[in-house]
Amino acid sequence: MQIRDTIGGYGLASRLMHWLMAIAIVATFGLGLWMVGLDYYSPYYHAAPELHKSVGILLLIALVVRFAWRLANVRPDDDDLSPLERTAARVVHWGFYPLLLALMVSGYLISTADGRPIDVFGLFEVPSPGENKGLEDAAGAIHAWLSYVVIAVAAVHAAAALKHHVIDRGRSLSRMWSGPRSN
Amino acid sequence: MQLRLASVAMLAALAWPAAAPAADYTIDSKGAHASINFRVKHLGFSWLTGRFDTFTGTFSYDAKAPEAAKVSVEIDTASVSSNHAERDKHLRDADFLDVAKFPKATFVSKKVEPAGDGKAKVTGDLTLRGVTKEIVLDAEYIGGGADPWGGNRVGFAGTASLPLADFGITFNLGPASKEVELTLNVEGVENK
Numbered sequence: 428m429q430i431r432d433t434i435g436g437y438g439l440a441s442r443l444m445h446w447l448m449a450i451a452i453v454a455t456f457g458l459g460l461w462m463v464g465l466d467y468y469s470p471y472y473h474a475a476p477e478l479h480k481s482v483g484i485l486l487l488i489a490l491v492v493r494f495a496w497r498l499a500n501v502r503p504d505d506d507d508l509s510p511l512e513r514t515a516a517r518v519v520h521w522g523f524y525p526l527l528l529a530l531m532v533s534g535y536l537i538s539t540a541d542g543r544p545i546d547v548f549g550l551f552e553v554p555s556p557g558e559n560k561g562l563e564d565a566a567g568a569i570h571a572w573l574s575y576v577v578i579a580v581a582a583v584h585a586a587a588a589l590k591h592h593v594i595d596r597g598r599s600l601s602r603m604w605s606g607p608r609s610n
Numbered sequence: 611m612q613l614r615l616a617s618v619a620m621l622a623a624l625a626w627p628a629a630a631p632a633a634d635y636t637i638d639s640k641g642a643h644a645s646i647n648f649r650v651k652h653l654g655f656s657w658l659t660g661r662f663d664t665f666t667g668t669f670s671y672d673a674k675a676p677e678a679a680k681v682s683v684e685i686d687t688a689s690v691s692s693n694h695a696e697r698d699k700h701l702r703d704a705d706f707l708d709v710a711k712f713p714k715a716t717f718v719s720k721k722v723e724p725a726g727d728g729k730a731k732v733t734g735d736l737t738l739r740g741v742t743k744e745i746v747l748d749a750e751y752i753g754g755g756a757d758p759w760g761g762n763r764v765g766f767a768g769t770a771s772l773p774l775a776d777f778g779i780t781f782n783l784g785p786a787s788k789e790v791e792l793t794l795n796v797e798g799v800e801n802k
Contacts, residue, residue, distance in 0.1 A: 467782055476696070540695035563695035564688070564702060 429606055432500040436598075436607030441500070444493045445603060448486065449581070452527070455482050456578055480538055481547045487531040494524055503607070507597050512587075519584050526580065530573040536566035632672030635764060635798025637683070639666055643765070643797040646685060650774075654786025660692035660701070662715075669719075669798055671764055673754070676724045681732065683794070685715040705781040712739050720744075728752075732768060738777040745770050747794070757799075765797035 431438045437445070462475035505513050538545050539555035540563040546552050592600035637644045646665055652658040667683035688709040690701050702709045719734035728751035736745045747768035754764030770792045774780070 468784065537699065538696055541693065541698075543695070561688075563699040567699050 432503055433607050434501060434504050436503050436602035438500070438606065440496060441493075442603060442606060444489060444496070448489055448493065451482055451486055451489075452577070452581070455479055455486065456574055458482075459574060477546070480534070480545050483531055483534050484545055484547045484553055486527070487535070490524070490527050490531065503602070505599070507595075507599075508591070512591075516587065519580060519587070522580065523577075523584075526573060526577050530570065530577055533566045533570040533573060537563045537570060540566065632670065632675065632678070633762070634668060634670045634801045636801055637665075637667035637669070637796045638763070638799050639664075643763075645793075645795045646683070647793045647795075648790050649793075650783065650790050651786045653784055658692065660690060660698075662686065662689050663691055664689035667796065669796070671798070676730060676751075677722050679719070679722045679730075679732075681717070681719045681734070681796075683717045683796075685717075687713055687715050687738075706779055708739055715739075717745075717747075722749075736770075736772070739779065741777045743776055745772060747792075761802075762800035763797055764800075765795070768794045768796075 429436075429438045430440050432441050458475060458479050462471070462479060465472050465475060505516060508516060535545060535553070536556075536559075539553075540559050540561070542555045542558035544552040544554045588600045588603075591597040644665075644667075646662040647659060648661065649657045649659045662685045664686035665683055667681065669679060669681035671679045687707045688702055690698060690707060690709075692698055692701065701707055704711075707715075715736070715738045717734055717736050719732050721733040723731045723733070725731060730749045730751075732747040732749045733744060734747070735742050747770045749766050749768040752765045752767055755762065757763045771789050772792065773789050774783075775788065
C-alpha cells in the first residue's frame, strides 16, 4: 500500500484526508444551515451546534496536517490537463487552504468571543484567544459568507473533476480514489 | 429686619437643599451611572438577564412639579449583552432585535403621573424593532442633590413588563418566556 504521494498519483494518506474532509466539510455545512433554524425546544438545539463546533475543530487540525503533508510530498503530475485547466485546478487546490482556514478560524472566533473555550466531543477544550467584545458579529458574518464560497468552489472542483473523468476520460478522479496505477 | 429675613431665607435653603429647581439633565452614560437591563424567564426555571451597554438620554425634572418631568432615551440595540457571545449574536439577528434593520430603540415620555412617596407612572412611546407602542414605566425617585464634584445629580429607577410579541419578537422561547421585564437605572447630571 502506497502511503505517500508519487508523481503517478495520490497515496493512501492524501486520499483518506481528501475524502474524509470532503464528507465532513459538506456535512458540517449542511448541519450549520440546519441548526441555525432550529426551534428552541428542538432536542438538537444544543447538540447540533456542539457537533458542528467539534467537527469544525477536528477539521481545522486535519487541514493543518493535510497542508503539511502536501508540502512534504511530491505533487502528482497534471500533464493530461490543458494549460488553462492546469492553472484553474492549481488555483482551486491551493485556494482551498486559505479559504478553509479562514472559514474555520472565523467559526472558532464566534464561539470564543466571550472568552469561553470550545469543547471538542468532551475530549478536550480549545481555549479562547481572549475576550473580544462584539467580535462574534463580524466573525459570524465572515463565517456565513465563506461557507457559501467554500461550497461554491467545492462544487466547481467536483464539476471539473467529473468533466475531466467523463468527457475527457482523464485519470485524476480515479487516481484520487484508487491511488497511483503504477503500484 | 432685613438681616433677619436674609437669615430666614438661608435657613430655608439649608432646610430644603434637595428641592432643586426645574432643570434639564443628561443621563450619565459617559460615567456609566446608568444601565438598561432586561430579564426573561428561561424555560420558566430561572431569570436570564441582559443589558444594553450603549445608550444616551436626557430628562427634565422639577422636584416641586414632578408631573412636568420629561424623559427620552435612545438605545443602540447592537450593544445588547447577556454575557454569552453565541446568544448575543442570536439576539442581534432577525429572530430577536434585528439590529441591522433596527439599530435604535427609543423611549419618549408623554405623561408623568406622580403616585406619592417618590413613585410615578411614566407613560411613553417605546419604539423597538420598528414598532412603536405606548408603555407604562413604574418609576421611582432614588435620590438627588449636589454631587461632590461641583454638579447636581438626580436619579431614578423604572421598570416595565412587555410582551415580546408586541414588538414582533415571536421566536418560540416557551410559554413562560413571552414577556420581558425592563429595568432602567438612570442618574442625570444637570446641564450647565
